[in-house]
Amino acid sequence: MAQVNKRSVCPYDCPDTCGLLVEVIDGKAVKVQGDMEHPYTRGTLCPKMANYEKTVYSPHRLTRPLLRKGPKGSGDFEPISWDAAMDIIKKRWREIIGQYGPEAILPYSYAGTMGVVQRNCGEAFFNRLGASRLKRTICSKAKDWGWSAVMGSTLGIHPDEAQNSDFIILWGNNAMAVNIHFLHNVGKAKEKGAQVWLIETYETPTARVCDKAVLVRPGTDGALALAMMHVIVRDGLENKQFIKDYVLGYEEFTEVLKDYTPEKAGEITGVNPELIEELARLYAKARAPFISLGSGLSRYGNGAMTVRAITCLPALVGAWAVPGGGLSAGVFTGSALETAIITRNDFLKKPTREINMNQLGDALTELDDPPVMSLYVYHSNPAAVAPDQNMVIKGLLREDLFSVVHERFMTDTARYADLILPATTSLEHPDLYRSYGHYCLQKADKVIEPVGEAKSNWDVFALLAQAMGFHDPYFSHTADEMVTKLIESPTPWLAQVDLARLAAGYPVELPLPENYKTQFGTPSGKIEIFNKDEEEPLPRYLEPHGDDAPFWLVNSPSIYSLNSSFNEREELVKQKGGMYLLMNPDDALAKGFVDGDPVVAFNKRGEVKFILKITSRGPKGVVVTEGIFWLKDCPGDRSVNALTSQRLTDRGEGSTFYDTKVDVKRIKK
Ligand SMILES: Nc1nc2c(c(=O)[nH]1)N[C@H]1C(S)=C(S)[C@@H](COP(=O)(O)OP(=O)(O)OC[C@H]3O[C@@H](n4cnc5c(=O)[nH]c(N)nc54)[C@H](O)[C@@H]3O)O[C@H]1N2
Ligand SMILES: Nc1nc2c(c(=O)[nH]1)N[C@H]1C(S)=C(S)[C@@H](COP(=O)(O)OP(=O)(O)OC[C@H]3O[C@@H](n4cnc5c(=O)[nH]c(N)nc54)[C@H](O)[C@@H]3O)O[C@H]1N2
Ligand code: SF4
Ligand SMILES: [Mo]
Numbered sequence: 001m002a003q004v005n006k007r008s009v010c011p012y013d014c015p016d017t018c019g020l021l022v023e024v025i026d027g028k029a030v031k032v033q034g035d036m037e038h039p040y041t042r043g044t045l046c047p048k049m050a051n052y053e054k055t056v057y058s059p060h061r062l063t064r065p066l067l068r069k070g071p072k073g074s075g076d077f078e079p080i081s082w083d084a085a086m087d088i089i090k091k092r093w094r095e096i097i098g099q100y101g102p103e104a105i106l107p108y109s110y111a112g113t114m115g116v117v118q119r120n121c122g123e124a125f126f127n128r129l130g131a132s133r134l135k136r137t138i139c140s141k142a143k144d145w146g147w148s149a150v151m152g153s154t155l156g157i158h159p160d161e162a163q164n165s166d167f168i169i170l171w172g173n174n175a176m177a178v179n180i181h182f183l184h185n186v187g188k189a190k191e192k193g194a195q196v197w198l199i200e201t202y203e204t205p206t207a208r209v210c211d212k213a214v215l216v217r218p219g220t221d222g223a224l225a226l227a228m229m230h231v232i233v234r235d236g237l238e239n240k241q242f243i244k245d246y247v248l249g250y251e252e253f254t255e256v257l258k259d260y261t262p263e264k265a266g267e268i269t270g271v272n273p274e275l276i277e278e279l280a281r282l283y284a285k286a287r288a289p290f291i292s293l294g295s296g297l298s299r300y301g302n303g304a305m306t307v308r309a310i311t312c313l314p315a316l317v318g319a320w321a322v323p324g325g326g327l328s329a330g331v332f333t334g335s336a337l338e339t340a341i342i343t344r345n346d347f348l349k350k351p352t353r354e355i356n357m358n359q360l361g362d363a364l365t366e367l368d369d370p371p372v373m374s375l376y377v378y379h380s381n382p383a384a385v386a387p388d389q390n391m392v393i394k395g396l397l398r399e400d401l402f403s404v405v406h407e408r409f410m411t412d413t414a415r416y417a418d419l420i421l422p423a424t425t426s427l428e429h430p431d432l433y434r435s436y437g438h439y440c441l442q443k444a445d446k447v448i449e450p451v452g453e454a455k456s457n458w459d460v461f462a463l464l465a466q467a468m469g470f471h472d473p474y475f476s477h478t479a480d481e482m483v484t485k486l487i488e489s490p491t492p493w494l495a496q497v498d499l500a501r502l503a504a505g506y507p508v509e510l511p512l513p514e515n516y517k518t519q520f521g522t523p524s525g526k527i528e529i530f531n532k533d534e535e536e537p538l539p540r541y542l543e544p545h546g547d548d549a550p551f552w553l554v555n556s557p558s559i560y561s562l563n564s565s566f567n568e569r570e571e572l573v574k575q576k577g578g579m580y581l582l583m584n585p586d587d588a589l590a591k592g593f594v595d596g597d598p599v600v601a602f603n604k605r606g607e608v609k610f611i612l613k614i615t616s617r618g619p620k621g622v623v624v625t626e627g628i629f630w631l632k633d634c635p636g637d638r639s640v641n642a643l644t645s646q647r648l649t650d651r652g653e654g655s656t657f658y659d660t661k662v663d664v665k666r667i668k669k
């Protein structure tokens with residue numbers, strides 16, 4: 001029996017980017033644990049990854065290329081060889097290019113794997129092909145925009161900084177589900193006496209670790225932040241010296257703030273004005289207030305402006321100058337690696353059409369000149385995760401659309417494909433990972449051989465390049481070689497780390513300059529409350545889009561899945577308990593609903609069946625569902641995104657998933 005322990009990295013779209021230890025016996029991964037030597041993982045994993053080997057060896061893994069036999073969406077496929085699959089793609093793409101040009105081909109990918117090579121290599125291929133380009137905006141573009149409008153390219157705060165805070169606000173951050181390792185830092189701060197408050201739309205599982213939960217009406221956090229700053233300025237609690245040294249536009253901003261009294265904000269947010277006063281004073285008087293800002297609140301029509309307003313808070317009280325103080329909107333490590341050697345924008349002969357990934361439904365059903373005639377999906381599941389599911393599925397059902405899906409599982413999207421290609425899991429291919437929640441970089445070698453005939457993104461794009469007759473040397477490298485090239489391509493940041501240790505597969509931390517928290521990466525070198533380049537140079541409150549319906553629909557992440565991933569694991573699906581719609585007891589009473597009722601949430605975009613769960617965790621007027629289910633596990637024939645819309649955010653063209661309203665009715669039993 002040959003037993004070895006190998007290091008790897010969690011490939012999922014999660015800010016924690018955990019270091020893994022994989023126990024391999026006779027070439028089979030038998031156990032996956034958190035790496036004790038990883039400074040952020042500290043030896044623990046979340047419930048999803050604790051049994052990753054069950055995902056890797058799941059009986060539901062796709063192991064051979066599959067060609068559609070039955071009608072679209074029927075799930076009726078027959079296995080074919082990789083050679084045959086490549087021949088089919090070559091023939092169809094050549095026909096489409098001949099008739100419509102290469103822009104009739106649309107790639108669709110997001111973040112099934114976060115490794116820099118496997119995630120980004122498709123861009124090189126599609127640039128070379130001259131296909132339409134996908135605007136990858138589904139996650140947090142408005143959040144990034146709002147942060148940058150105030151802070152420019154300022155480095156993200158180190159997550160461990162929170163350990164030294166005495167007042168932590170988890171602002172729209174469901175850390176228990178989405179970045180559980182940050183709670184280690186929250187715990188350390190609490191041991192030293194810190195207070196922890198949550199600002200949310202309902203009492204998430206994270207509320208359990210907080211001293212207080214403030215529940216706002218969805219999409220109104222901007223008004224809350226502005227009212228907090230109103231109180232701070234009104235009561236002279238601002239940090240005058242910090243403002244003088246580091247802040248641009250304070251005086252003009254105080255004029256704006258005059259309007260946002262706690263009473264007015266109370267009306268907008270539904271939060272008691274006295275509670276707003278208390279929160280503002282606690283925040284301003286704390287020695288080192290720390291805000292951990294989630295992304296959910298940015299997925300509204302006013303998302304970027306909301307984030308801008310909240311980002312001004314630490315500037316007013318000088319939190320950046322104190323150990324333990326500041327605001328985290330993420331960690332930005334993009335400049336550490338020369339990703340351009342993977343994406344190869346230089347392969348693009350001329351700028352091609354760009355299509356916003358939030359508007360896939362429209363792109364497939366309405367776009368002309370040229371229409372989208374082929375969709376190539378890799379490491380994404382748009383039939384489940386993209387907004388306006390009915391339009392997406394209508395598009396996927398088009399008889400004249402040639403759709404290819406490269407996947408590990410028979411996802412909702414794969415089910416509608418003409419051709420499915422089996423994908424490897426992260427243990428079956430090499431990559432290099434950076435994080436958006438901490439500063440470690442880590443290389444992961446292949447740990448086991450591919451399951452069945454699965455191939456990695458890199459290897460499939462190499463085959464496609466061959467089929468399409470692209471002879472650029474790029475496509476003849478191996479993924480291992482590309483990982484090495486990334487490590488060897490110098491960047492100012494990479495020059496400061498131990499490259500040998502990185503190459504050997506250990507986590508290495510990117511160093512931060514001393515005083516980085518007060519080195520502001522804006523044109524003025526100051527925190528720009530006033531930003532002359534914005535259409536609206538000063539933050540104010542904007543309303544969300546809303547819909548003509550009575551209930552806000554919050555569709556929050558679940559502890560037991562990650563977007564639509566992990567639904568292959570029956571035990572995790574079971575732990576979710578069912579596709580519930582949480583409703584406040586008063587609303588349920590008014591509707592005459594009882595717990596467990598089968599209900600339909602509906603709006604002008606669609607109808608989705610849920611099981612009603614009555615709970616006082618949410619306020620009146622808000623219904624909540626957690627996690628994205630695969631259609632096969634839904635009570636009805638649609639999942640949550642049949643209700644969400646393709647509308648975009650105020651800035652950044654981001655998604656507006658939570659900017660959704662519905663009505664609810666009971667289904668006759
Ligand atoms: N277990 C698990 N982990 C995940 C994910 C998952 O689905 N499940 N998703 C991954 C991904 S893709 C990302 S981008 C990251 C971050 O994942 P995100 O989905 O951005 O999660 P959060 O940052 O916690 O933001 C979601 C929270 O915002 C709250 N919220 C919604 N609207 C409002 C509002 O108007 N105001 C306030 N105050 N709160 C609001 C929701 O109730 C929810 O609790 O996590 C990743 N990790
Ligand atoms: N209603 C609602 N919708 C949402 C959200 C929400 O909060 N509410 N969150 C949104 C957010 S923040 C995001 S980021 C998006 C995420 O959307 P996606 O990035 O599409 O995320 P997943 O649903 O995890 O789908 C990833 C797929 O990639 C596959 N995969 C994994 N590794 C590989 C690989 O190496 N190669 C290939 N070819 N496939 C692989 C997995 O099996 C999985 O099916 O969803 C968004 N959708
Ligand atoms: S999903 Fe997140 S918390 Fe869970 S193991 Fe992966 S990186 Fe860590
Ligand atoms: Mo995301």
